Structure formats: structure tokens, C-alpha cells
Amino acid sequence: MGGRGRSRRTQRKHFRDGRENVWKTKKSDSQEADGSNNNENDSNGNNTNKPTHWQPFAIENAAFDEYYKEQGVVRPEEWGSFIECLRKPLPAAFRINSSSQFCTDLRSQLEDEFMKALLAEGTDGNEAEGIKPLPWYPNNFAWMSSFSRMQLRKNKNLERFHEFLKQENEIGNITRQEAVSMVPPLFLDVHRDHFVLDMCAAPGSKTFQLLEMIHQESEVGALPNGMVIANDVDVQRCNLLIHQTKRMCTSNLAVTNHEAQHFPSCRWKKNNTTNGSDLGDMSMTELLFDRVLCDVPCSGDGTLRKAPDIWRKWSVGMANGVHCLQLQIAMRGLALLKTGGRMVYSTCSMNPVENEAVVSEILRKCGGSVELVDVSSELPQLVRRPGLKSWKVRDKGTWLGSHKDACKYGRSGIVPSMFPSGQPHVDTSSDENGDNNNNDNDDVLVTEVSSLPLERCMRIAPHDQNSGAFFIAVLHKISPLPVIQTKSSKHSRQPQSDSDEKTKQSEDIKAMDVDVKNEESNEATNPCKKLKGTEPEKTETLNDPKSRAEKANDKRKLQIQGKWFGVDPVVFFKDDAILTNIKEFYGIHESFSFTHRLITRNSDTNHVKRIYYVSESVKNVVELNFLAGEQLKITSIGLKMFERQTSREGTSSPCVFRISSEGLPLLLPHMTKQITSSPAVDFKHLLQYKSIKFPDIVDDRFREKVAALALGCCVVVLNKGNENEGEGASDRPKVDKSTIAIGCWKGRSSLSVMVTAVDCQELLERLLIRSETQKESLAEDAIKAKETATVG
Template identity: 30%
Template sequence: MVKSGPGQEAGLRCPSMRLFTHKALNRAEVCRYNHSMVDERIVVGDDQRPWRQQAEESLLLVAMEAWHGESDVWLEAALPRLDETLRVNPLRRECDWVRQRIEEMGGRALGWVPNAYVMPWERGGAPADIKPLFNAFHETGRTTRQEAVSMLPPMMFDLNPEEIVLDMCASPGSKSTHLAEILAGRGGVIANDVSRSRTNTLVANAQRASCSNLMIIQHDGRHVPRGTGQGYDAVLVDAPCTGSATTRKNPDVWRKSQPSAGLELHKLQISLLNRAIDVVRPGGTVVYSTCSIDPVENEAVIARILEERDDVVSIQFEPSRTPGLIYRPGMDEWVVFDDDMEIISDGSGAPPHDPKIREELGKCVRLLQQDTGQGGFFFAILQKNADAMMEIRPDARRIIPNSKRKGIHPSIVSEETLDIIQTDHDPILSDASIWKRGKRILWASQAMNKRVWDMDTNSRPDRIHLGKQWSPLNIIHVGVRGWEDRGGRNIRLSSEAMHSIPLGTEGERIHDVTPEALIRILKQEEPAENEQGYDSGGHILRCEFDGVEWRLPVWVGERITGMWKDTEALILLDRFKDVI
């Protein structure tokens, strides 16, 4: 179902400060004349007003009345806390069972997004008897808790399984892991962030979800390099924004929201989107999104891009991608406010004058809380022209791999190490690549080798990075931690690898056991006897139950000691409770 906004139906509502006839505007007028007092209370952290009062006196409510009208309806939808929503990881062998357990907990399918569920409680409010297992699903990567509307941007691409996607502003990584799942563990997602601490968060999330087709890099998004051939197949720009649509998740937005914040971010957002278009390949797709309802951060950014560039077009959203989602087309006219809620008639963030550009903005998508029943959001889909080839100068510098490059970077694993891994664990290598970084051996998709490492990259008109190197990318991590090299032949399969690495039948340290045997070892409070005579070191016990393979890591000495996490044990005990 598609709903048109007031700007499309009855002309834009553009009240001046003398036309505050709506009660939301009257409340804000009073608030504005006491602005210094309110600011002082906020600055000292002593604002004890209830959320509703903060919302009713907020500048954001004034702006919403001007942009969309129906601010009373919006307010009632934008105040309640969000429901808990999540995605089930379809790459896990036991995903059908996880869906079943989520449904038994009361989860209902979201509808717009495959594998997504809405739980019957507020965010963070799982009942005590359900909470340990529910949290364990997330902590082990079987599910990912994520706001419902935030799941939409990755679904706007038409990806084939071998393509490379750049997530330009990726932390904390929910959209990156979603893209990795959409690619079915193949291809590659290159997740970028400017902050080293946030890239650490990205690495942690990639390991939690066991995404072997995910790479983490660190660059300022405005200068992120091309990392593959003529450019990435697709780029997601989930831009830094004011978060003005996140009131149900972040109630502080009510008292902190000021128009100047969106105006300050406008230039950065344009720069990020411009760079995304620069680094996507000809014919590739760029999705721009924010969790803001301010048109200065949304339609104004798209308008500026369409005004200044002739190598990109906007693409109409196809509702069949998200069955049941109620949305509104992008605005083609709006007002821009200053922090005194006076209207700024010209300057940065103003609506475009060109009627063709205004018409194109209708292809953008606005999501409001009263329509979605969840949060608010904005996204737009752009496509680079197929003939927009980057010119390479004849005298372009050809940069060869530099073995002395600073830092520790993943390198191709040695044949000796690969032989040990194959003897011990028999991983199936047909769609994989294996890398070494320090003592860690990393398991990644084959595309990370063929589409990124091996490929010559036209990084600039005057520069070509030859294949067999990660440069020009500043790589932090690739794939999942597959093994730990303890020296000699002691190479131990990691807990992250338990879920993502397909294993054959010939591994000397992989042992098939019955469900009963696995549970006996799992429940042992003391180490079990090594009756089977396994060699000392790390081993994997596996069993098949209802057509699904389950794995349990153990350490063997004179006795068998568990190496599993408590959350993994909790899940296994729940799954095998009928066997116990």
C-alpha cells in the first residue's frame, strides 16, 4: 500500500511563525520564548520532564507539522518504545529450528523482510524464562537483533552471489551481516568505517554471525578507494544523521533535536554519496539511507546529487520487494528551519527549483512511524550510468605488490599449513579462500581472492594497483577466524569456524558421535574419560539430528574437556532436551 504525503495531495504546509494555529506549534512557540531556560536545564542534565512533555514541547514536532501535517497522529505513533525485532540467520544449518523456537516464544513474521520477526515485548524486555535462550541465539549469531526499518536498505539491491558490495558507513554491522546473508555466504561485503574502535565492533559482529564473505576496512568514507576492478558492484551509504526518526528507540531525540544539526550534516552526507557514486562500477547501484525524517538530510541530498551529476539516475522503488510495507513517496517541497524555528528561504538544504528534479524525488521512500507500526526511515535508490567509464591515463602509474607494506595483513596460507588443516579437518575448499594473519588462519569466500585480491584495481585515473595485493584498501580483517596456529602441527579449529566451515568426512580430528554421546559429554561436570583413544589436542565431535549437523569442540588429553561457550551449551541442551 502506498500513501501520498500532504505535500503531494493538498500543497505543502508552510506555516510562518505568525501562523501557529496547531496546538503542537503553539506549545513549541511557548517553548521557544523560554528557550534559554530549557537549554540550561538540558545542558546541566537536569531535564526531568516526562518523555511526552519533552515530545510535545520539542522543535521536532513543530517541524513534523510543517513537513507532513497530522502531527498528533505522528506523535502518538512516535512515542511508544519499539518492539523487539530480529533476523534469523539463514546461513546456519539449524535455522529452521531457530525459526520454530522464535515462533514458540511468540514471534510473528515481519512480512516485509524474509527471516525477520517481531517479538511480543519491547526492546530488551524478553520475559525471564525466555531471555537466556533468546539472548544466546543473538550472541551465537543465529539471530541478529535489529530495528525493523533498518533491515530495508540491503534489500534494495539486485545482487548475484558473486558480487562485491561496499557498506560505506557500516558500524555496528547489522546491515553488513544482512548483506552477507543475502549473498548466501558468497561474493563479498566490504564493511568500512572511519573509526578504529568502530571497526573493532564490525569485526566482533562479523565473527558473531560467522560471515565468511565479509571484509572490514578503515577509511574516511569521503575518500574510500575503489577496491575491485572498475568499482564495486553496489554501494550502501547508511549516512551519519541526526536520528530524528528514532524517537521510539532513543527518547533523548525529543529534547536534543535541533534543525541546525541536520544542516551541519548535509554537506558530509552529500560528500559521502558523491564518493559512493564515484567508486561504484558503471551500471552499479547505490542505496542512500538515513534514520532521519528531516528532508535536509534526505531529499535535499538526493536533489543536490541529481542537480550536479549527469552520470546517475534515480530508480523507482518496487513495492513487491517488501510486501505489506506502507510507505510515502519522497517530498518534492519542504521548509528549512533555523533553531528559532524561523523559515530559511534559500541556501543549503532548500528544495530544488527544477521541476524534473522535483519529480525524481518522488521515487525516494519515506517511512513514518504511524505507517510502519515500527520506526521511521528514509532511503533512495540510484544507478550509475552504464557508459560512465572512468578514464585511465595512458601514463597511469602501475603499483606492484609491496611485501614491505607496514602492518600485519592477511596473506595466502602456506601449502604446509593447508596440508595440516586438510589432514585434521578436511574443509571443503571449492568456494573458499584461506588466509594467514599472525597466528590466525582466516576462512573467507572465494570472491575475496578472485574479485578483490587477484584483480587489478583502477583506483584513480593516474593509478592502477596490480593484482595480488589488498592495497589500496586498508584492511582490518577478512572472513572468520578459522583456526589458531599454536606452532608445529598444533592448529586448532576456532569456535567461530564451527558454524561456517563445511567439513568433509576424512578429517582425523572430526569424529561422528550419536546425539546421546554428545549430550553425555556436554553435561559432564568433570572431564570425560578418553575411551576412544583420541590423539591429544583439539577435536570436533559432530552428530546428525533431524537432518541437521551439530558440532561440539573438545580438548583431548587424558580426559575430554569441553571447549564450548555457555551460550552454545544452552542452545544444544535446549535442542536435544528430548534426547536427554
């Protein structure tokens, strides 16, 4: 969410608790009306006004009420419940990572433990529902909690549930996400082999959801053929996106930093020179996507329950100001979409100017090449409302029913695409003889009605299922888009009308020199994409000699990624000596491909600290990007697989690169060396004490196996039963989806874990829950056996 500062947190706190602020002086009604100063002085010049308590944070706006009543977003008889719901705090929602090893365990824990234990707590005594699964989300993997954050923190009975949420969220087993924000990815219909583009991805909860879909039902040690490119315009928000998606531990993700409306096409013409590249025959010549998520920056008034400060900031200009940008982004997304592909356009706004108006213009521009999909039969338990067919535009206090009205009142900033018909006004006020044909009906406001099937769009109202508000439209690309002639220059950034939008169609895509000095900032994200003024990016192109000279004087040497200055490069790691050493030390099967799969972010390959692994799909995109002139500005890519061990003991190991905890699940099935199994008692000791001396190892056989390992990084796998315990049993444990393993470091006299304290605590709790479940299962089996014997 944009603007995560102290002031916003304080405002939310006032909104929840109704606390009063003692630091602000309250003005009288008359002074507030005329804007006069409330400071009064006595005869000695002293201020006689003492600070007084003020009312709780305002959660109403007369202009908001007038606007949405007129637009008819809900029926008049519903308005009371609609506005009442908007003034209540939003329930917390979270989603279980469906690709997590413990997803079913977490769901069982929520259903059997927390759901029952918290049922009696309720919220305010009126809704005794505690936590419950969202009925429309598949497999009960999404949940909603009726408890506020303040209740979770202060109520001792809820403390364990709160700690559970924090811990599992940090690890990546669950993701906190607004309920309606989970909806758009579900309508994308993503499969394992799809290339997916998330155009405005930060902060990354939807990207995480898309990655789950890509990885669902993946075999152990295998990677899906698809991938996700997550893009955001703001460098700092890209860092937030990287932090969010890092918990997924995936090699099928690349994070880029571009203006969404100018996302590079990355097209390679085979007759171009490759500068001596040995990349071989390319299967990809252009970067197009099977699925595109276009969750655009918006005014965000659908998030009023979560961000109540929008009440006082809200104005119709917020929506009018982003309409053209939203249209540009959506058209660019369709240009990058493969024929037969699907794009979801969504906002967390209720304003038809940002929603139906944009979809209408998309359909008009694309003709019959794009259709609006009817998805009313999908997710039947999700309560949704049809899109609007008619709406008005308001500007500077005036209602406008058509573009004719905008011209009449001289509203140059109001473009035809904002209206249902999308037709520009043609002045026919005078005939050939100069006679004025205006009639008295010109003052009558006539609201246009769209002829397009906008009822196929979805509006989610907050009072239908106790959520935020959202708008979703599903578009299907039937054929290549028609070439649209534009009047704007190549480097135009600010559209003056609907015909000035900067759109490149798939038939006429050229490699673009993207200007990274942004003249617009769409840093906002859904469901709270905050719109603010111009903010230039922190990276500059090599074509700017002034910036290059200034940076040359910097003490810290900045990296160069192709034409992008100040961005870490993407380099294929090809040091055969190090790769051979890694393969031999860990006994990695030849079937696990390292060819063009290892990436470093350091141009100096002699001082590589981290090595990343990328999937086949990501590798193809990187190779295409090289051949296309590095059009993509990549801020993060791949899965951290190996990390240089810099400790004193690390340098004495036969292999100085250790396996990272993120890369271990992928590499584990392909290892034959430096891996051993441990009984539960020693495995729990490792998690509990982080390091144990060899004499303190309880199991003799495990001690012998650890002693036989080479000095350095190793992997300890938890024994599920009695495997590998008998004579002649293989030292290599079996690996499947249920395998629990941790990376360790074998020193000269001790064995130490190389995972975080949070991970250790989470694993300990998982083992405890599993142990209790097994005991209960054994007890039930014993009772059944006893009953059977008695009957016999």
C-alpha cells in the same frame, strides 16, 4: 548506536518508566525563561532551595513541531497520531539468521511456543499481541515484540523468552535490529555472486543481513562467489562492527577503516611494476561493486522512540550541517558502483534536506546515467509513503524557499543543493544602467517544487506500522557517470558549496593517498549515527616521521600494513611445512584449496597464532590491493580457521594447530581424519560436562573410535540415527546441512569440548527441542497407525 553511556541509558529508563530524578533542582518558570540561577540564600548564607523532584524526561520540542508541520511530512489530520507515536517507546525487533543451521527450528519455536504462550501477556493490556512476525519481511524471519525490556526482565513469565533472545543473539542465530533498519538491504536485491559495499557499516546489523543474503542456499562446504566489504570511519566502531559480524562465521567479508566519501578506488594499471610479485595474471584491475549500501550519517530524528534524548537536542542545524557530507558519500558510492548496479541511499532522518534534497542533487549531477527506481511493487505489505516534491530550508529562525532567499539573508552556509530546484541564485537585481529592479514581491516566500520523480523515494512513518521513521531511495546506474569538474583542491575536506564536493568518477579514478588524520568525524551509524566533533584516528601513515619516531619508543611493537602504521598487516600464509602437517593430520581433501586462501595478521610468520581463511573473491581483492599499493586499510578479514594450541598437551600433539569453532562448518565436509561420530547420550554428556574421562563414555564403540584418534584436536559429530554402527561401516560420518558437530581435544585420558559454555547450552536446548518434536511425531504416527488398523 552512538553514545552508549550511562547517561543515555538512564534517560531511556526515565522515558520508559516515567521515573523522577531527585538530584536535580527544579527552576521556577520565570527563572527558566530568563536563565537566572535558582540558588537562594538566607541571612546566614545557607541555600534555602532543597532538591525537588523534576518532571520525567522531556519528549517534546516546539521547534521540532513547527518545522515538520511546515514541511508537511504527514497530513495535518494525522499530526496527533504521528506525534503520539513518536512519544511511545519503540517495540523490540529481531531477525532470524536465514543462513543459520537452525533457522527453521527457531522460526518453529517462535511460532509454536513463544507466540502462543506470550499472546495473553500483551503490553499494557490494550495490545494483547505478544510477539508477531513482521508481515513484510520474507519467510517470517523477522519478528517484533510488544514487550519493553523492563517487562522482559521483571515478568517471570517472560523470563524464558528474554533468555532465549540473549542466548541466540550472542551465538548469532538471531540479530536484534530495529524493524525499519532491516528494510534498506531488502531493496538492494543481493545475489550470491555480488560484490557489495556497505559504506557506513557500523554497528553492523545491516552488514550481517547482507552476508546472510550472500550465503543463502550455499551448499555444505562451498562458498559463494560474492563478498561484502564493510567500511566505517571510526576505528573503535570498526571493532564493534567486527564483533557483530564475527557471529556470522564467514570468509566472504573484509572490514575497512576509511572515510566513506574518500573510499579508495584500488585501481591497478597493468603496466605498473609489481615489485617481484608472483601473484600471476589478475582478473581484477579495479575494485567496483554490484551493490552499494549508502546508509549515511544523519541527524537521526527518526530514532526518537529509541533515543528520546534527541528531543531536547534537536535543531534544524543538525540536518543542514551534514547535507554536504551525505552528498559526498552518495556520489562516491555511485562512482564505485558498476554500470548496471544498484545503490540504496537511506537515512534514519525525516528531514527532506538530508533525504529528497540529496537524491535530487545526485540525479542532477549524474544526468541520465542514474535513475531513481520505482520499487512500489516490491515488499507490498510494507506501508510506505512517497517522497516529498516540495520543501523549505530553515536557518537561524528564518524560512528559505529557494537559494535566492539564502543569498538575500546572507546565509552563506546554505547551499543550492538543499533546495528542490538545486539552482544557485544569480543576482539580477540591477540592469545595465544600475537601476534596481527589485519589486515588492521579493518579501513573498515562494517554495520551489522539484520536477524530478521524487515520489519514487520511500518514507516510512512511525505510526503506520508502529516503527521508527526511515527514508530510502533506490538508484540504478545506467551508464558511466559524467566527469564533474571540481574547484576544490585535491586534499580539501570541508565542502564550501555543492560544486566543492570531493567526488572521483569511475572514468577518472586514481590511487589516492588517503589522509587518515580525519578532519571530520562521521562516526554516527544508522539508525542512530551520532554526529560529533573532530576526532583523529588512532592510526597514522608512515609518511609522518614524527609519529613514527614516537611510536618507535613504544614498548609494544606496532604492526605495519603497507603504508598504514599501527594496523595489523595482511599476509598470505605460505609455510609449506605447517600446511602439509595440517593437511595430513586432518586428512583434508586436495579439492579444498589452500593456495592464497590463508591469511595471517602477523608479519613474523614464525610466530603465527591464528590463520584465517578467505574466499576466492576476498583473495582477489587482497591481491588487487597489494598491486594497487595497499590503498585499503583492512581491520578484519576472513574466517578464523586454525589456532595454535599453546597448552602443555597441545605442544605434544602431532599438529599444534587446532580447528577453530568458527571455521569448523566450512572445513568439516573436507576432513577424512580426526573425525568420529557419537551417539546422542555421549554427545549430550560432552555438552553438559565439557570433559569426560574415557572410562565414563557410555557407548563402547564410540570409546574405541575415540581411543583410535591421534592426540590433539578432533571433531565429534552427532549420530542422527544408526549410521556407522554396523560392522564394516565407514568411520567417517556423513555430513550435510543438518549435521551437528563440535570441536574437541583428545587428551591422554579424557575428551574435552573446545566450544564456549553458551554454545554448549544452546546445542543442548536444540537437541532437547528436536527430541521432543520427534517424540510428538512418533506419537502422532502411532495414533494414525492405530486408527488405520481399527478401521481396517
